């Protein structure tokens with residue numbers, strides 16, 4: 158008989174995924190895209206939105222801190238203010254690139270704030286679990302990384318729901334705080350545009366636009382330390 162915890166929930170699950178489930182998980186990972194210009198305006202049903210938030214809330218977190226909060230933005234007036242904050246940051250960002258790159262940057266579509274039916278701002282409460290947090294004693298930024306795990310969970314869950322997500326980080330934190338009324342002690346992590354899409358690109362849009370290409374995984378894998386040792390050809394061949 159399966160062991161149960163105090164709430165009569167089974168302690169263990171069957172660890173085995175079927176082949177179809179494995180294929181689905183990898184398909185989700187490989188076809189997830191950052192979506193900017195392909196949002197449709199139809200609303201995201203509440204039960205779907207609830208599943209996305211549940212997925213985000215089941216992300217790993219340091220010391221099980223769960224440092225996140227989720228601000229759901231559906232009011233066009235609020236989106237307009239977020240977009241104004243983006244426009245401000247975007248003007249500054251454009252100036253940071255030089256010459257021909259600046260022109261290329263200018264042509265990129267880098268947000269879908271007004272087009273996406275829903276915005277979700279994920280934040281991090283850095284004090285949520287008290288002063289000393291298991292796993293964060295030597296790496297204090299682990300709470301921020303935990304909140305980013307929630308972002309990725311939501312992003313993948315959205316792809317499984319056939320919804321697009323676009324992360325907009327060309328936003329000044331203080332401007333975002335002001336627009337969304339986020340208290341000073343709470344750190345904004347991600348502003349996400351969420352909604353159904355006309356299509357998903359097969360490759361990252363930045364790759365399609367010729368901005369950057371995917372690096373060969375080969376070059377990023379090291380062995381037994383920062384070494385390119387021989388003897389690991391089978392793995393490197395498998396990586397392709």
Ligand SMILES: Cc1cc2c(cc1C)N(C[C@H](O)[C@H](O)[C@H](O)COP(=O)(O)O)c1[nH]c(=O)[nH]c(=O)c1N2
Nearest residue numbers: 189190191193266267268324325326327361362363
């Ligand atoms: C932390 C962080 C922040 C941002 C992004 C991503 C991440 C992880 N990305 C999306 C990014 O450009 C995209 O993920 C890569 O180009 C790879 O493309 P796919 O996500 O695979 O489609 C992104 N894209 C964009 O158009 N505007 C933005 O402000 C940002 N900001």
